[in-house]
Amino acid sequence: TMSHYKLTYFNLRGRGEIIRYLFAYSGIKYEDYRIEWADWSSIKPTIPFGKVPILEIDGVIIHQSLAIARYLAKENGVAGKTPLEQALVDAIVDTIDDFMSMLPWAEKDHDVKQRVFDDLLTNTAPGLLQDLEKFLGNKNWLVGESVTWADFYWDVCSTTLLSLKSDLEDSNPNIWVLKRRVQALPAIAAWIQQRPKTIL
Numbered sequence: 001t002m003s004h005y006k007l008t009y010f011n012l013r014g015r016g017e018i019i020r021y022l023f024a025y026s027g028i029k030y031e032d033y034r035i036e037w038a039d040w041s042s043i044k045p046t047i048p049f050g051k052v053p054i055l056e057i058d059g060v061i062i063h064q065s066l067a068i069a070r071y072l073a074k075e076n077g078v079a080g081k082t083p084l085e086q087a088l089v090d091a092i093v094d095t096i097d098d099f100m101s102m103l104p105w106a107e108k109d110h111d112v113k114q115r116v117f118d119d120l121l122t123n124t125a126p127g128l129l130q131d132l133e134k135f136l137g138n139k140n141w142l143v144g145e146s147v148t149w150a151d152f153y154w155d156v157c158s159t160t161l162l163s164l165k166s167d168l169e170d171s172n173p174n175i176w177v178l179k180r181r182v183q184a185l186p187a188i189a190a191w192i193q194q195r196p197k198t199i200l
């Protein structure tokens with residue numbers, strides 16, 4: 001019968017949201033388990049590499065958000081049509097993820113955290129956005145002739161970037177048109193409307 005899917009992450013979009021987008025787009029039912037922060041210290045030791053998100057598929061555990069997303073994208077026809085397109089999709093995803101991973105999400109010193117976030121968002125993010133705008137050109141999607149999970153990842157991550165620095169939307173118009181194109185996909189629009197509203 002149908003596989004049983006359980007996603008384990010925090011009550012955040014964060015690194016889990018790309019997986020939720022892929023489930024929404026594919027229409028596959030899954031358990032969206034959101035760990036309470038108070039429970040994390042007892043759950044962490046039970047997880048193979050101690051980090052979330054993880055996806056359990058009929059008892060098999062996959063870790064690493066991008067590996068999970070790539071698996072679901074391939075299963076649902078949004079990974080890229082050829083090995084070459086899949087490599088371009090992976091390169092764009094990794095480029096976006098490289099920047100998101102530079103942000104010191106777990107920094108305990110609020111002054112240091114704020115200063116590093118402001119520096120990266122002011123001085124590094126514009127270059128990334130210009131590069132994405134140039135790569136997109138006048139195409140409808142980042143890779144190939146139809147939507148891929150690179151487009152989903154851009155919407156997921158740019159939503160958080162805009163929440164941190166809204167004026168990033170003031171330049172590079174086409175990548176923001178792409179964002180709205182992703183959000184207009186019926187399954188994605190429905191998920192965005194129904195998902196728990198969190199800051200990050």
Ligand SMILES: CCC(=O)N1CCc2c(cnn2-c2cccc(F)c2)C1
Pocket residue numbers: 012013014015097100101102105106157160200
């Ligand atoms: C306490 C941890 C925390 O606040 N967050 C976890 C990481 C994160 C958040 C929002 N986006 N995001 C993220 C998304 C993709 C790639 C990446 F490296 C990071 C919020």
